Amino acid sequence: MSNTADPVSYLDYQGRHKGILGWILSTDHKRIGILYMISMLSFFGVGVILGLLMRIELLMPGMTIVTPRVYNSLFTLHGMIMIFLFIIPGLPAVFGNFFLPLQIGAEDVAFPRLNLASWWIYMLGAAVALTSLFVGGGAPDTGWTFYVPYSVRSGTNVTLAVTGAFILGFSSILTGINFITTIHRLRAPGMSFTRMPLFVWTLYSTAWIQILATPVLAITLLLVIAERTLGLGLFDPAKGGDPILYQHLFWIYSHPAVYIMILPGMGVVSEIIPTFARKDIFGYKAIAISSLLIAFVGYLVWGHHMFTSGISDTARWIFSLLTFLVAIPSGIKIFNWVATLYKGSIDLRPPFLFTLTFIFLFSIGGLTGLVTGALATDVHVHDTYFVVGHFHYVMFGGTGMAFLAALLYWWPKMFGIMYNEKWIWRSWAFIFVGFNMLYFPMLIQGWMGHPRRYYDYVPRFHATHIVATVGSWVLVTGLLIFAITLFRSFKSRVPAPSNPWGGRTLEWTTTSPPPLLNFTQIPTVTRGPYEPAPTPTGGETS
Amino acid sequence: MSVQAASPATHHKDHTGARIGMWLFLFTEILLFGGLFLLYSVYRSTFPEDFHYAATHLDTLVGTANTLILLTSSLTVVLAIAALRRNNRKLCTIMLSVTILAGLLFMVNKYFEWHHKFDIGLYPNSKELLRRAPGENLFYGLYFAMTGIHALHVIIGLGVLSVMLWIVAHKPKKTITVGPLQSDRLSLVEDQRGAVWTHEGEGEIAEAVVTLVYKSNEEINDDTWSKLENSGLYWHLVDVIWIFLFPLLYLIT
Ligand code: HEM
Ligand SMILES: [Cu+2]
Numbered sequence: 138m139s140n141t142a143d144p145v146s147y148l149d150y151q152g153r154h155k156g157i158l159g160w161i162l163s164t165d166h167k168r169i170g171i172l173y174m175i176s177m178l179s180f181f182g183v184g185v186i187l188g189l190l191m192r193i194e195l196l197m198p199g200m201t202i203v204t205p206r207v208y209n210s211l212f213t214l215h216g217m218i219m220i221f222l223f224i225i226p227g228l229p230a231v232f233g234n235f236f237l238p239l240q241i242g243a244e245d246v247a248f249p250r251l252n253l254a255s256w257w258i259y260m261l262g263a264a265v266a267l268t269s270l271f272v273g274g275g276a277p278d279t280g281w282t283f284y285v286p287y288s289v290r291s292g293t294n295v296t297l298a299v300t301g302a303f304i305l306g307f308s309s310i311l312t313g314i315n316f317i318t319t320i321h322r323l324r325a326p327g328m329s330f331t332r333m334p335l336f337v338w339t340l341y342s343t344a345w346i347q348i349l350a351t352p353v354l355a356i357t358l359l360l361v362i363a364e365r366t367l368g369l370g371l372f373d374p375a376k377g378g379d380p381i382l383y384q385h386l387f388w389i390y391s392h393p394a395v396y397i398m399i400l401p402g403m404g405v406v407s408e409i410i411p412t413f414a415r416k417d418i419f420g421y422k423a424i425a426i427s428s429l430l431i432a433f434v435g436y437l438v439w440g441h442h443m444f445t446s447g448i449s450d451t452a453r454w455i456f457s458l459l460t461f462l463v464a465i466p467s468g469i470k471i472f473n474w475v476a477t478l479y480k481g482s483i484d485l486r487p488p489f490l491f492t493l494t495f496i497f498l499f500s501i502g503g504l505t506g507l508v509t510g511a512l513a514t515d516v517h518v519h520d521t522y523f524v525v526g527h528f529h530y531v532m533f534g535g536t537g538m539a540f541l542a543a544l545l546y547w548w549p550k551m552f553g554i555m556y557n558e559k560w561i562w563r564s565w566a567f568i569f570v571g572f573n574m575l576y577f578p579m580l581i582q583g584w585m586g587h588p589r590r591y592y593d594y595v596p597r598f599h600a601t602h603i604v605a606t607v608g609s610w611v612l613v614t615g616l617l618i619f620a621i622t623l624f625r626s627f628k629s630r631v632p633a634p635s636n637p638w639g640g641r642t643l644e645w646t647t648t649s650p651p652p653l654l655n656f657t658q659i660p661t662v663t664r665g666p667y668e669p670a671p672t673p674t675g676g677e678t679s
Numbered sequence: 680m681s682v683q684a685a686s687p688a689t690h691h692k693d694h695t696g697a698r699i700g701m702w703l704f705l706f707t708e709i710l711l712f713g714g715l716f717l718l719y720s721v722y723r724s725t726f727p728e729d730f731h732y733a734a735t736h737l738d739t740l741v742g743t744a745n746t747l748i749l750l751t752s753s754l755t756v757v758l759a760i761a762a763l764r765r766n767n768r769k770l771c772t773i774m775l776s777v778t779i780l781a782g783l784l785f786m787v788n789k790y791f792e793w794h795h796k797f798d799i800g801l802y803p804n805s806k807e808l809l810r811r812a813p814g815e816n817l818f819y820g821l822y823f824a825m826t827g828i829h830a831l832h833v834i835i836g837l838g839v840l841s842v843m844l845w846i847v848a849h850k851p852k853k854t855i856t857v858g859p860l861q862s863d864r865l866s867l868v869e870d871q872r873g874a875v876w877t878h879e880g881e882g883e884i885a886e887a888v889v890t891l892v893y894k895s896n897e898e899i900n901d902d903t904w905s906k907l908e909n910s911g912l913y914w915h916l917v918d919v920i921w922i923f924l925f926p927l928l929y930l931i932t
Contacts, residue, residue, distance in 0.1 A: 356828075363803075
């Protein structure tokens with residue numbers, strides 16, 4: 138018999154290179170996932186620090202710790218880091234890389250070397266973007282949207298920052314290509330499209346958006362660079378150009394990009410819910426197809442960012458209508474999740490806790506999204522703190538929480554160790570309270586007309602600003618406890634069984650952590666992803 | 680005891696997968712130019728007369744010549760692929776060289792064309808252009824952006840084709856057999872990725888083979904062919920984009 142020996146885990150596997158080189162030159166999708174995780178969480182930490190600095194500045198009216206110029210740079214870099222370095226690549230690059238091959242029963246992605254190259258390109262883009270902080274004209278101050286004409290006129294290092302974003306786009310495109318090819322070519326025998334886990338479905342939809350939308354951003358950013366260096370005049374009214382066209386091009390990418398951010402988060406939720414409800418997912422096909430629908434309709438709604446930019450009334454109401462259409466596939470997901478929970482035997486463990494938090498916070502994000510999506514109300518709240526509150530609820534409360542949930546769900550699989558669940562609960566309490574203290578006041582402020590991107594404000598907003606700033610401290614405390622708890626699991630090394638949560642997808646059938654080629658034998662799939670196995674399968678289930 | 684599985688480096692390639700990947704990449708390239716085409720159509724409809732007038736200054740003859748050159752090079756690259764498929768390395772080398780020469784010729788023409796424009800004061804942000812009607816400035820802005828980015832693609836394509844030429848011309852001959860196998864009870868099983876696993880007796884598949892050496896005994900292996908095919912696809916893309924640029928910039932006057 139052959140199955141007696143456990144194969145060497147990917148963590149211990151000795152490849153051609155030793156030590157750190159064995160990581161940064163590894164083509165193993167799991168190691169690359171971890172590389173992304175480490176780099177991304179570091180950038181996230183930087184982004185959080187910038188956010189904290191902004192919050193301290195806003196603690197008192199008037200100038201508190203930074204000049205207006207520096208404040209402008211702070212929100213620009215905070216936005217750039219959070220968007221381009223954390224939330225867009227986030228879930229696909231870390232958990233997609235690690236778990237896509239495992240979930241479809243493959244040994245790796247289709248192009249392992251390209252995968253490694255994508256990480257290097259990502260790091261290069263990050264380096265270029267971050268260099269813009271330190272050299273020459275000073276950190277860019279345009280906001281992460283780089284709107285012309287200011288981005289062409291600003292004396293700061295916009296060119297460098299934009300180049301960084303362009304390079305990051307490349308990395309995103311290559312990852313997308315890799316994932317689509319992997320899903321088409323490398324599914325294990327019996328793994329039909331309708332037997333793929335829902336996380337894989339969302340990665341698939343996301344990868345298509347990455348491929349179809351990112352090039353539009355690439356050319357837009359190239360043109361900004363060309364405007365700055367050559368002065369083509371394509372966006373400059375003085376030379377005949379039209380700055381509104383920049384906004385169109387930018388949002389043709391950047392609206393679909395919000396689905397790049399949120400769809401994988403929804404995929405994570407669709408994984409965790411059936412596991413902790415101990416039930417097959419309700420409405421598998423509806424959830425799967427709704428991802429594709431969201432991806433598709435998401436292309437046609439970019440104009441809702443431009444309701445006040447001076448586009449025609451017809452365009453405005455059509456874009457508003459289409460925006461509301463996205464609510465349908467999103468609603469399909471929510472209802473099916475809830476139906477899955479109905480009569481499930483719910484096991485409230487940390488990954489599930491953060492999933493519920495996702496649903497709660499994301500719902501607030503979604504409902505405030507209706508306010509910004511509706512033409513009449515958006516004219517009122519456009520460019521106010523209401524928008525800032527809204528997108529933090531969606532991106533941080535949605536994707537961010539899904540990221541934390543994914544970390545908790547898959548941590549035992551990735552490293553073969555369990556963490557201290559009690560401390561995670563404690564961290565959650567801080568995160569949840571801090572989050573709402575930080576962002577809910579922003580919704581109120583915005584509703585009262587507080588514009589975004591200002592270092593100063595009128596005194597009547599002082600009270601809400603104090604609540605928000607204190608909230609940011611509570612939130613960050615929670616994040617720190619969370620991080621320390623996970624970090625301490627490396628010290629205590631409580632070994633994780635191969636299937637600690639009773640998950641039914643393929644990644645739980647292999648050892649924790651998985652061997653280099655993921656499975657000791659390529660699995661054959663005979664049932665849907667969340668159906669219970671008819672008889673216990675081989676290996677050590679716990 | 681534990682067993683260290685074979686490293687993925689020993690896998691051979693999935694050619695269909697590679698082609699899918701290449702096609703997806705080509706989509707992204709088309710969308711990249713799509714942004715420029717969008718700008719072109721908007722500005723053309725805003726300033727029809729200016730565009731019309733500005734376009735009359737482009738040299739249709741040079742443009743036509745370059746179109747023919749690129750079309751021919753697309754043909755020769757196809758011939759190169761066909762030659763390689765029939766294992767005719769010599770013909771393949773010749774055809775690739777012709778393709779590369781054609782690409783270079785295209786670039787030379789482009790150089791003279793741009794040079795001439797610069798001479799008469801038509802370059803981005805030039806006084807001459809700013810003096811003219813706004814639509815003309817936009818036309819030339821787009822002209823330089825579009826043909827510039829296209830030229831960049833030609834250069835990348837030339838790089839790729841040169842590497843392929845080198846590979847095809849130098850590919851050493853290999854004749855090596857498969858082995859060694861540790862036991863006569865083992866047979867080899869390939870999974871869909873081309874990873875090779877040992878198959879022991881009935882039913883079960885054991886761990887992956889540790890030392891498996893397999894090489895091609897053909898003169899040119901499938902891998903080279905698939906790489907060349909994908910490079911050819913890229914070159915066609917460069918060609919197709921030019922086919923759109925040419926009428927939009929040179930012919931609609
Ligand atoms: C502790 C964590 C965070 C804090 C304290 C924080 C705080 C802030 C503040 C104060 C602003 C500027 C408001 C203004 O003056 O307009 C801001 C903007 C922004 N934040 Fe955060 N934030 C945090 C986390 C995040 C996360 C996780 C994301 C994304 C996933 C994010 C994305 C953004 C974006 C895109 C902007 C807009 C930047 C711009 O206006 O160009 N933030 N944040
Ligand atoms: Cu949007």
